[in-house]
Amino acid sequence: MNTHEKKLECITWNLKELYAGADDPEIFQDLQKASNKALKFVDLYRNRVREKSDDPTCFHDAIKEYERIHLLGMKPYLYATLLFASNTQKESHVKLLFQVKEKWILILQKLIFFTNELMELPDDTLLTLSDKPALQQYRNFFHKLYVKKPHRLSEIEEKIINLKNLSGRDSFTNFYSEFLGSLSIFLDINGRKKKLSLPEAIDLFNSPQRKLRENVMFKTLKVVKQHGLVFRTILNALITDHRVECHKRRHLFPMHRMLIENDLGKHTAENLIKVTESKYSLARKFLRLKAKMFRNNVIKISDVFAPVHETDLNLNLHKAQKLIINALDNFNPLLAKIALQFFEKRWIDTEIRKGKKEGAFCTSFIPVVHPFVSLHFGGKLKDLLTMAHELGHGIHFFLASENTYLNFMPPFVIGEAMATFTELIIAHHLLENHTKEIPEDAILECLLDNFLLTVFRQNLITRFEQTIHDISGSRQLGTEELCHIWWGLNKELYG
Known part of the structure; x- marks a missing residue:
């Protein structure tokens, strides 16, 4: 019996911890708060970045406020992105994502001056900002700005590109x-006509x-x-x-x-x-x-x-969860404890359904909100390892959340290393504990x-x-x- 004749047990995201629904007024209230903060930020720091850079304490306050605006405004953006991913065919989800993106881009337009003015600083000034104790934790942020200096555009050009992306690149990807x-x-499965997503x-x-x-x-x-x-x-x-x-x-x-x-x-x-x-x-x-x-x-x-x-393993979700948690617990109990939360708190969506965003992924925008994992779990061994891979990303993001917003997001190559390593932990555990249901040769x-x-x-x-x-x-x-x-x-x- 395949997964389309018998409905698999599944978990879907609980997004109500972010907002009550697509019509929750708090979504746009939070965006308005972020916009108001951005306006105050402009009044305080526009054309004064070079001056403020001489005062580490004041400059630290500026960076912290810059981060707070992102934390506030990106929560609605995260919610709209996840809602759209959960059902790309629901018009209210599509509409909300566009509205939130548009408002968030308008907020970003106000903030572009800050990084642009930072990149206008002399190289030695930009690279030595983090030598000051109050700014040490932002060493990587300043270094990235230094590396991007040759490729920055004027403020007005950066704003045009942001607006262009809304109706261009972002619209095409959505x-x-x-x-x-x-x-x-449409196809026949065991003599019955089926319409599959x-x-x-x-x-x-x-x-x-x-x-x-x-x-x-x-x-x-x-x-x-x-x-x-x-x-x-x-x-x-x-x-x-x-x-x-x-x-x-x-x-x-x-x-x-x-x-x-x-x-x-x-x-x-x-x-x-x-x-x-x-x-x-x-x-x-x-x-x-x-x-x-x-x-x-x-x-x-x-x-x-x-x-x-020629054997369909038909792993149910409970069995898959148990295998992953046990494997991680044997390697490091902390990793197992983090991974378990994805199942218990519904930070993972495993259902195969029409309209759900394609592929498997882990999404995390800001350190103050935990990561979310999505995959299409069909009960096969490959699905188990895919789940392990995405949970590896989730564990990585969860541990990285101790950092501030500007220090939070890892490079892709590091993120993929953690995800693949988690896959190997699970595979090694399966090989050591192979059974008739999951034989060694199938694992290899x-x-x-x-x-x-x-x-x-x-x-x-x-x-x-x-x-x-x-x-x-x-x-x-x-x-x-x-x-x-x-x-x-x-x-x-x-x-």
């Missing part, structure tokens, strides 16, 4: 989620029933192909937006901005990509072995990440599949993005061309 949430896949269909990509997953993947790709124009338009718009802003900010290449955000050098990224590509043969060797297990000479696309063992296969995704396929995606950004400098990319590039890179990896 539309992408809305559009995916609206798609339906995209998350439900994707869950079946990992079904142990080969014919079923091959059929559902074919039907899903067919639906996606029918809407190729939509996906191509979104992608071209985002690529163009990125290229224009990179040019305006004097970034040297498309990845430059993200490398700065993650404190990485170009050579580090390039070497990682090249070394990974040099080991593509390992991925192909694993897939040849997998093909033999499927009794095929060549592995089918529907088999690449599918389980070899799932781990190797995840390595293929985390290391090799992610490298493939990076190469895809580099390629389309390089080409798009001269023209728009067509649907067939995008597909040709994508499958060409897949061939390099999978053979």
Whole structure:
């Protein structure tokens, strides 16, 4: 029996701890309070940052107030983002997200002067601000501003970009989620016609029933192909937006901005990509072995990440929770204690449902509000490791909440290291305590599949993005061309 014939136990977010609902007047009251604080902040510090930088105590007060405004204004933004992610098809959620974003951007417009004036300080002044005891905890903040100095724009230009993003990049990314949430896949399951949402269909990509997953993947790709124009338009718009802003900010290449955000050098990224590509043969060797297990000479696309063992584990949520908490407790009780709160306090949404935002993710905007995790839990071993991965992010954010707002958000590379490490803790625990229900060979296969995704396929995606950004400098990319590039890179990896 698959997950679409029997409803799995699930947990959904409790967002009422933030606000009572989409119509809660406190949402816009908090935004108004943040706006009022921003106006006072402008009166106190505009055109006075250089002067205040000579007074560490006063400057410390300015930074603290800057943080308080963000903490107050980003709570409604977080709520609207989570509400939209919980159901991208509900008009009230879409409307609220746009309204909150618009008001939050207007608040940010008032605050742009502060970081701009900081970046106007002489380099030695900016870099030595944190030498003063009152400002030591903001050393990383000042260093990041120093690194971004060559790429800053004038205040009016920064404001224009903020407003442009509201109707441009942000609208396209939200539309992408809305559009995916609206798609339906029609197919026969065990002789019965079913209408599946995209998350439900994707869950079946990992079904142990080969014919079923091959059929559902074919039907899903067919639906996606029918809407190729939509996906191509979104992608071209985002690529163009990125290229224009990179040019305006004097970034040297498309990845430059993200490398700065993650404190990485170009050579580090390039070497990682090249070394990974040099080991593509390992991925192909694993897939040849997998093909033999499927009794095929060549592995089918529907088999690449599918389980070899024809057994559906059907882990219920209680069992998955217990496995994760026990594994973390054996490693470090503090991690288990933090992870348990996600289940007990409903900081996690595990349900597979139409309209829910695609993929698995962990969201955390501000240190005064705990992180939220979302995934589509179908009861499979892969789902268990995905849950462990996202809880790893959640634990990391929870522990990072001891820091102030400007010191809170870790670079992506550090965040992913913690999440992957948590996955490995769970996998190691499973291997040490394997059972008939979760056999050792199934665990090892799932781990190797995840390595293929985390290391090799992610490298493939990076190469895809580099390629389309390089080409798009001269023209728009067509649907067939995008597909040709994508499958060409897949061939390099999978053979």
